[in-house]
Amino acid sequence: MTAPAGWLVQVRGTVQGVGFRPYVHRIATGLRLDGVVRNVGGDVCIEVTAPPAAVAALARAIRENPPPHATVDEVSVRRVGSLPVRSGFAVELSAGEAPVTGNGFAGLPPDLATCDDCLRELFDPADRRYRYPFLNCTACGPRATIIDELPYDRERTAMARFALCPDCTREYHDPADRRFHAEPIACPACGPRLLWTCGPEDAYAEDALTAAVTALSRGGIVALKGLGGYQLVCDATDATAVATLRTRKRRPRKPFAVMVADAAAAGGPARLTDVDLALLSSPARPIVLAPALPGNDLAAGVHPGTRLAGLFLPATPLHHLLLRAMARPLVVTSGNVSDEPIAIDDRQARRSLAAVADAFLHHDRPIRARYDDSVVRASGGRGRVVRRARGYAPRPVPLPVTARRPVLAVGAQLKHTFTLARGGLALIGPHGGSLDDADALAAFAATREQLCRLHRFVPEIVAHDRHPGYLSTAYALEAAPAVRRIAVQHHHAHVAACAAENGVEAPFLGVAYDGLGWGDDGTFWGGELLLASYTGFRRVGRFSRAPMPGGEAAVRRPARMALGYLYGGEFTTGDAGVLDRLDARERQVVRRMVERRVNCPQAGSAGRLFDAVAALLGVCDDASYEGEAAVMLESVAAAAPSSTAPLPWKLRTAGGLWVYDSGVTLAALGEAMRAGEPVAALAAGFHRTVVAVTAEMCARAAERTGVTVVCLSGGCLQNGLLAAELPPALAAAGLDARLSSEVPAGDGGISYGQAVVAAALTAAEG
Numbered sequence: 106m107t108a109p110a111g112w113l114v115q116v117r118g119t120v121q122g123v124g125f126r127p128y129v130h131r132i133a134t135g136l137r138l139d140g141v142v143r144n145v146g147g148d149v150c151i152e153v154t155a156p157p158a159a160v161a162a163l164a165r166a167i168r169e170n171p172p173p174h175a176t177v178d179e180v181s182v183r184r185v186g187s188l189p190v191r192s193g194f195a196v197e198l199s200a201g202e203a204p205v206t207g208n209g210f211a212g213l214p215p216d217l218a219t220c221d222d223c224l225r226e227l228f229d230p231a232d233r234r235y236r237y238p239f240l241n242c243t244a245c246g247p248r249a250t251i252i253d254e255l256p257y258d259r260e261r262t263a264m265a266r267f268a269l270c271p272d273c274t275r276e277y278h279d280p281a282d283r284r285f286h287a288e289p290i291a292c293p294a295c296g297p298r299l300l301w302t303c304g305p306e307d308a309y310a311e312d313a314l315t316a317a318v319t320a321l322s323r324g325g326i327v328a329l330k331g332l333g334g335y336q337l338v339c340d341a342t343d344a345t346a347v348a349t350l351r352t353r354k355r356r357p358r359k360p361f362a363v364m365v366a367d368a369a370a371a372g373g374p375a376r377l378t379d380v381d382l383a384l385l386s387s388p389a390r391p392i393v394l395a396p397a398l399p400g401n402d403l404a405a406g407v408h409p410g411t412r413l414a415g416l417f418l419p420a421t422p423l424h425h426l427l428l429r430a431m432a433r434p435l436v437v438t439s440g441n442v443s444d445e446p447i448a449i450d451d452r453q454a455r456r457s458l459a460a461v462a463d464a465f466l467h468h469d470r471p472i473r474a475r476y477d478d479s480v481v482r483a484s485g486g487r488g489r490v491v492r493r494a495r496g497y498a499p500r501p502v503p504l505p506v507t508a509r510r511p512v513l514a515v516g517a518q519l520k521h522t523f524t525l526a527r528g529g530l531a532l533i534g535p536h537g538g539s540l541d542d543a544d545a546l547a548a549f550a551a552t553r554e555q556l557c558r559l560h561r562f563v564p565e566i567v568a569h570d571r572h573p574g575y576l577s578t579a580y581a582l583e584a585a586p587a588v589r590r591i592a593v594q595h596h597h598a599h600v601a602a603c604a605a606e607n608g609v610e611a612p613f614l615g616v617a618y619d620g621l622g623w624g625d626d627g628t629f630w631g632g633e634l635l636l637a638s639y640t641g642f643r644r645v646g647r648f649s650r651a652p653m654p655g656g657e658a659a660v661r662r663p664a665r666m667a668l669g670y671l672y673g674g675e676f677t678t679g680d681a682g683v684l685d686r687l688d689a690r691e692r693q694v695v696r697r698m699v700e701r702r703v704n705c706p707q708a709g710s711a712g713r714l715f716d717a718v719a720a721l722l723g724v725c726d727d728a729s730y731e732g733e734a735a736v737m738l739e740s741v742a743a744a745a746p747s748s749t750a751p752l753p754w755k756l757r758t759a760g761g762l763w764v765y766d767s768g769v770t771l772a773a774l775g776e777a778m779r780a781g782e783p784v785a786a787l788a789a790g791f792h793r794t795v796v797a798v799t800a801e802m803c804a805r806a807a808e809r810t811g812v813t814v815v816c817l818s819g820g821c822l823q824n825g826l827l828a829a830e831l832p833p834a835l836a837a838a839g840l841d842a843r844l845s846s847e848v849p850a851g852d853g854g855i856s857y858g859q860a861v862v863a864a865a866l867t868a869a870e871g
Contacts, residue, residue, distance in 0.1 A: 111188035112160045114151040116167055118178035119212035119500060121257035124243030125149050126196045127285040128172045129163075133194040134280070136162055140188070143197040144256030147211015147560065152188050173244065174217055174388060176500070178530075196286055198258070210525070210532050210560045211255045213248075215496050216332050216476065218390040218420045220245040222283065227422050228429070233272065236311065238423040239297045239470065243287045245388070249499055250333045250474050251289060255559050259288040263471040270295035296470075299423070302455075303464035314423075317466040318430045326350050328440055328454060328462035332421060333476025333495045333535070334447035335440025335454045337461060342433050344404040350436065351406060353461040355443045359730040360408035362392045362415040362478065364437040366428040374401040374434065375414045380483040389496025390420040391479035393488075396743070407436065410725070410733065412740040413825075417478065420495070423466075439477055444539045446548035449475050474555055475548060476535045484828040490849050491823055493522065498535040499556060502847060502857065504528075505605045506639060508864035510588075513553070513564035515577040516856035517595065519620075519731055520820075520849070521545070523553055523577075525562050526860035532556065533848065533857050539731075540576045549580075568593050568863035570855070572623035591863045595622030596633045596819070597642045598858030603816040603850065604639070605861040607843040611638035612812050614645075614803055614840075618795075618827075619819035619851070620660070620712035620731070629653070631710025631819070632765065634802050636810055639865035645810075646763040646802040648714060649675040652705035654695045663716035663734040664726040665695060670717045670771055673699040675709075676757060677768030683721055683775045711795070711821045714767050718791050721774055722784050732820065738788050739824050745789035751797045752777070752790045756805075763805060765798045792826045796834050804838040814841045820851035 116125070121144055129142040129151055138160075140153035153160060164180050171177045219227070223240050226232040234240040241247070251263040259265060269277060273292050276284040284290050291297060293310070301313035308316045317327050324346040327338045337354065339346040341363045351357060365371045368382050375395040377385070384393045397403070397414040408414055417437075419425040428435065439447045440458055448454035449472040455465065480492035490497060504526060512526040521540040525532045534556060537549050556562070569581035571592045581590055599622075600615025615635040624630035625644075632648025651670040653659040659666045664687055671680070672695065684692065698705055712735060719725040719734035724741055728734050753773040755766045770791065777787055807813050815835050822828055822844065832842040848854040 110154065110157065111185045112153050112155065113183050113185050114153065114160065114164055114167075115181045116149040116151070116177060116179070117147075117212070119174070119176040119214050120149045121147065121212050121255065122214035122248040122288065123174040124172050124287070125175055127243055127280065129167070130194055130196055130280050130285070132163060132166050138163065138194055139191045141191065141195050141197045144258065147213070147255050154188055154191070174214065176212065196280075210501050210527065210530055213252065213255065213499050213559060215389065215498060215500055216248050216250055216420070217245045217388045218418070218496070219422055219425060223422070224425065227425060234292050236426060237293050237296070238299055238314070238421070238426060239291045239468070240422050241287060241289050241291070242283045243285065244283070246287070246289045247332055250472055250476055250495075251470070252473060252559065257288060262288055263473055264289050264291070267291060267296050297468045299466065299468050301464065301466055313466060314426055314430070317427065317464070320464055321427075321431060321435070325463040326353070326461065328458045328465045328467075329423070330451070330454070330467035330472070332472075333474065334449045334472060335458060337436075337438050337440050337458070338427070339436045340431070340433060341407055341436045342402050342404055344406055347404045347406040347436060350438075350461070354438070357729045358409050358733065360411055360413070360415055361436045361438050362417060363403060363407060363434045364417055364419060364424060364428060365434045366432075367418060370434070371416050371418070374398060374403050375416055378483060380486060380488060384481050384483065384488045385416065385418050387496075389479060390418055391481045391496055392417040394480065394482040394491070403434065410737045410740065412743055415480065444541060444545075446538060446545055447475060447477055474535075475537075475552060477538075479536075482823065482825065484825060485832065485844065487846060489823075489828070489844065489846050491851065492520070492536045493533060493847070493849055493853055494536040497847065499532050501530040501532045502606065504531050504861060504864055505608065506861070506865040506868045508860070508867070510565040510867055511562055512566045512568055512860050512863045514568040514856040514859035514863065515581050516540075516859070517570050517577060517852040518572070518575045520852040521549065521577065522853050522856045523549065524856040524860040525556060525560065525564070526864055527562065531857055531860050532560070536853055546576050546580065565589065566591060566863050566867065568859035570595055570598070570623065570859070591866060593859040593862045594625060594642070595855065596630055596635065597637060598855045598862060599818040599850075600635055600637050600642075600816045600858070601639055601861045602848050602854040602858030603818040603843060603845045604637070605857070606845055606848045607816065609814055609816060609843060612810070613637055613814045613816050614806055614812050615642065615816045615818065616799060616803065617819045618711035618821035621708060621710055629706060629708035629710055631708065631712050632714065634763070634806060636806065636812065639861055640869050644762060645806050646765075648709045648711055648765045649767050650707045650709040651675065651713070651717070651767075652699050652702070653708050653713065654698045654705050656704055656706055659713070660716075660728070660731075662727050663720040666713050667717040667720035668692060668695040669699060669705065670714070670767065672696050673705070674768040674771070675764075676766045677772065680772065680775050683778055686723070711819070715821065717771070718774065718788070721771065722778070722787055724784070724788070735821065735824065739792070739826055741785050742788035742792050742826060745783070745785040749786050749789040749793060751794040752787070754794050754798055756798070756801060763802050765802070770794055789826075792824075793830065795827065796830045799831060800834040800838050803835060803840055807838075807840055813839065814843065816843045818845060818850050818854070822850040
C-alpha cells in the first residue's frame with residue numbers, strides 16, 4: 106500500500122490572533138487529516154499527510170470560508186518529500202525563525218471588541234469569569250496592542266507574565282473550547298487585575314471598579330487604562346464635569362466622544378442610519394459621527410458648535426462594566442493634554458495626567474503599542490474612516506503597483522500617520538496626532554520601530570512631503586536609515602491615495618481640497634484639480650489665492666483669513682464692511698500687512714476659504730482646533746433647505762489653469778448678508794457653490810483630456826455635505842466620482858499616497 110503524500114500548506118494574510126489555528130484544526134479533523142498547524146513568522150503553516158483531493162478540500166475551505174476576523178491573501182500548496190508519521194491533527198508551538206516574505210506583511214491583527222459570547226459570560230453570576238474585566242476568547246480581545254514579537258503566541262505578548270491557572274490551561278488546550286489557543290486568555294485566578302489609585306488610597310479588582318463608578322457618579326474625572334492607551338472619562342450628562350475636563354485638558358471646544366452602553370442607547374443622543382448602527386457594532390468599535398438629536402441628555406459642552414455627536418460602544422469588558430453600572434453615557438476621550446501623544450506607560454500617565462484626572466483606574470497588563478480610537482462617518486451608504494487607529498490599524502491595504510523595494514512613507518504634519526509598503530501591500534500605522542514637537546516625534550519613532558521589528562521591515566526608500574518645515578520631512582532627510590529619499594507633493598499624495606484605494610487605473614482627475622500643502626510654485630495649495638497618474642501630475646485648475654496675514658496666525662483666527670481675502674484677493678477686492686464688528690485696530694494692521702506684503706504667504710486653499718466664509722457669516726472668528734471653522738460652517742448649513750441654490754461664482758483662466766474666483770462669491774455673500782439673508786441659507790449656498798465650481802472645472806478638464814474618473818480627497822472631503830453632493834453633481838456631468846473609504850481623505854491618508862507614488866516611481870524605473 107502506498108503511503109499518503111506529504112504536503113505543506115502555507116497561508117498568508119491576517120491569520121494570527123484571529124483563531125486561525127483552531128479553525129484549521131476543526132477543518133482538518135473533519136477531513137480526517139493527519140498533521141499539524143503552527144504559526145511561522147507571520148504566516149500559518151500546515152503539514153499534512155493525505156491524498157491530493159483531501160488537501161485540495163482543506164485549501165479550498167481556507168480560501169473560501171476563513172474565520173470571521175481573518176483575511177487570507179494567499180494559500181500555497183506544495184508537495185514535500187517526507188513528513189513525520191502522525192496520528193490525528195494537532196496545534197503545535199510556533200516557529201519564529203522563518204522570515205517574513207518580501208511579498209507583504211505578517212498578518213498582525215487589530216484589537217477586537219468583546220464578542221457576544223464573552224459578554225454573556227461577563228454578566229452571568231454562574232460563570233467563573235463573572236464581572237472579570239479582562240475576559241476574551243479567540244474571537245475577541247487585545248491583539249496589536251499586546252504583541253511583542255511574531256509569531257503570535259502567548260509567550261511573545263504582554264500576557265507572558267501571567268501564568269495560566271489549571272482551568273485556563275485546560276481551555277487553552279481543548280480543541281472543542283472557544284478559548285483553544287486564545288493567546289490573551291485570562292481569568293480572576295491568573296490574569297491581570299484592576300487597580301484604583303486616588304491619592305494615597307488604593308483598591309483592587311471589584312473594589313477598584315466600585316470606586317471608579319462612585320467617583321464618576323459624583324462628577325469626577327477618571328484616567329482609565331484602555332486597550333491602546335489611557336483615556337479620560339467623565340459623566341457625559343454632567344455639565345460641570347465636562348467643563349472641568351475641558352479646562353484641565355486644555356481643549357476648549359473640540360467635540361468629545363461619548364460612549365454608550367449599546368446600540369439601543371446610541372439612538373438617544375443621535376439619529377442613526379442602518380450603516381451607522383453596523384459601524385457602531387462592528388468589531389472595530391469606532392467612534393461614529395452622526396447628527397445629534399435635539400433635547401438629548403448630553404451636556405451642552407460635549408459637542409459645541411457642531412450638530413454631530415461622536416458615539417461609540419464599549420470595546421472591552423471593563424468599558425461594559427462601567428457603562429452598565431453608570432446607566433448613563435460617558436465622555437471617553439484620549440488620555441493626553443491638548444495634542445500630546447496619548448499615554449501608554451503607567452508612570453508616564455501618572456505624571457502627564459495628574460493635573461487632569463482626579464483618580465486612576467488602571468491594571469497590570471502592559472500596553473505594547475499606542476492605538477487611539479478610530480473615527481468614521483457614514484456617507485453614500487458606507488462608512489468612511491476619518492481617523493484610522495484601533496480596530497482598523499494595522500490591517501494592510503493593497504497597492505496598485507508592486508513595491509519592489511521596501512518603502513517607508515513618513516506622512517505629513519497634522520493627523521499624522523506613516524506607512525510601510527512592500528510587495529503588493531501597504532501597512533498604514535495608527536493615527537499619531539499632530540507631529541508638532543519632540544514628544545510626538547518620539548511616539549512616531551517608537552511605533553514605527555515596533556512595526557518594522559514585527560514585520561522584519563528594513564526600508565530602502567523613504568517617501569516624504571515636500572514641505573521643508575514638517576518634522577516628518579526633517580526626519581526623512583536626517584534620521585531615517587534609507588538608501589533613497591523621494592519627495593511627494595502633498596496634493597498628489599492625497600489624490601493618489603484615493604485612486605489607489607479604489608483601484609483606479611491612471612490617468613485620473615484628482616480633486617484635492619484641504620487646508621494647506623506646499624505647492625510647487627512656492628505658494629500654499631489646497632484647492633486643486635490635477636490630471637494625475639501614480640507617478641506624476643499636472644495642475645489643471647485651482648482656487649484663487651489670498652494672503653494669510655500672519656501666516657499660522659490666520660489659521661488660528663479665521664477672521665484674519667477673511668480680511669486677507671477681502672483686502673488682497675487675487676482677482677477682486679471685496680467690501681470689508683461686513684467685518685466692521687472686528688476691532689478697528691486689527692483691521693488696520695491687517696490691511697497694512699496685506700498692502701506691504703509683510704508675513705502674508707499666499708494660499709489658494711479650499712480650507713482657508715471655508716475659514717473666511719465662516720468668519721464673514723459670524724460663525725467662527727477664532728479656531729481652537731484645526732478645522733473648527735469649517736466644522737461649524739457645515740453644521741450651520743445643515744439647517745438650510747436642500748433646495749438652497751449656489752451663490753454667484755466665476756471661473757477665470759490664469760497661467761493655463763482654470764481658476765475659481767472666490768472674490769465674486771464673497772462679494773455676493775456680503776450683499777446677501779446686508780440684505781438680511783439667513784446665515785444658514787448662505788452657509789448652505791456656499792457649500793453648493795463649491796460643488797458647482799468643482800463639477801464645472803472637472804467637466805471642462807474631462808472634455809479637454811478625455812479622462813472621466815474623478816478622485817476626491819483632502820480634509821475638506823470629510824465634510825458631509827461635500828461628500829454627499831459632489832458625486833451626484835459629477836455624475837450629472839458624465840463623470841465617475843470616487844471617495845476614500847478605509848484610508849482617511851484627510852492628512853491621515855497622506856502617507857499611504859506617498860507610498861503609492863514612491864512604489865510607482867521605482868517600478869517605472871525598472
